[in-house]
Amino acid sequence: MAIVPKKSVDVLVVDDSSVWRNYLTKLLHSVDFQVTDLGTVYKAKDGTEAVAYLETKKIDIIMLDLIMPKMGGYEVLEYMKKNQLLSKISVIAISSITEAKDIVDVVKYNVPFIHKPFTFEIFTKILSQKELI
Amino acid sequence: MTVKLILDKNDLAAVRYANLFNLKKIAKDILLVEINDLSRVVQYMCDRKIKFGIYEN
Numbered sequence: 674m675a676i677v678p679k680k681s682v683d684v685l686v687v688d689d690s691s692v693w694r695n696y697l698t699k700l701l702h703s704v705d706f707q708v709t710d711l712g713t714v715y716k717a718k719d720g721t722e723a724v725a726y727l728e729t730k731k732i733d734i735i736m737l738d739l740i741m742p743k744m745g746g747y748e749v750l751e752y753m754k755k756n757q758l759l760s761k762i763s764v765i766a767i768s769s770i771t772e773a774k775d776i777v778d779v780v781k782y783n784v785p786f787i788h789k790p791f792t793f794e795i796f797t798k799i800l801s802q803k804e805l806i
Numbered sequence: 807m808t809v810k811l812i813l814d815k816n817d818l819a820a821v822r823y824a825n826l827f828n829l830k831k832i833a834k835d836i837l838l839v840e841i842n843d844l845s846r847v848v849q850y851m852c853d854r855k856i857k858f859g860i861y862e863n
Contacts, residue, residue, distance in 0.1 A: 773849035776860070780809055780844065786860040788852070792814045795859045798835070799812065802861045 681712035682805060683731055687723040687749070688738040688767070693789075694718070697736055697767070704797055709805050720744025724752055727759055734805070739768040739779065750782050763803060767791075809844060811837040811851075812859040819856075823847075838863065 686697045694716045701714055715730060717723040719741045726732060739746035746766060753759040766779045769789035779786050785799050813820050815835040824831040827847050830838040839847050844860075851858045 771852040773845040773852065776848045776852075777841070777845050780841070780860055780862070783862050785862065788858050791857050791859060792816070794815050794835075795812055795857055799859045799861060802810070802812075 679706075679708065679710045681710045682733040683712040683715070685715045685717060685723060685726050685730075685732045685735045687717045687720070687735060687741070687746070689718055689741040690738075691718070693738065693767075700793070700796060701736075703793075704800060706805065720746065720749040720752075723749050727753070727762070732762055734763040734765065734803070736765050736767055737784075739766055739770055739775070747778070750779075750784070754782070765799060765803070807841040808838050808863045809841060810861045810863050811839050811847065812861060813837070814857045817856065823850075823856075826850075 684701060686694050688694045688697065698714050698716065701711055715726050717726055721744045723735065724744070737746045737749060746768070750764065753762065764784040765787060766784050767787045767789060770776060776786060785802065787795060787799055813835045817835070820831065820835055820837065823829070824837050827843060832838055
């Protein structure tokens, strides 16, 4: 019986904090991917950089901070929604926002949300709900 | 529309949150929340620095 190779997923981590970009990248590399394989992890420091990656690279999933300078996460979501190809990319919103209204707004985009700070269990649980691990 | 509220599995207060907001508990660490209730549930979590994630049901 032929062995079907696991799908490799390329991830774009978008956060204006270099600490969080590096931490999320480190977390991704520490997760035990079983359903898929972790491919390349790209990093962007704001929405404009994220959009540039989305237009030029094959991105399977975005870990998206919401409050960033220049172009925030909500604007990235709006940009993606208007593009037929980009609207198919999976997004996980990750933010420390504390206004319930802002969090409900994200959920209305049908994207999972992780509130900062979070635990490894919550992070992996969301990835498993996405059937990535 | 309902969403799943994902709590840390070590947060033993999940049962209390479920009772407090009259939510359905579908796993030890997953509560089901109506979108209309989400705002007050999430505000409670944020105000008390409770760690959580949300996933569309």
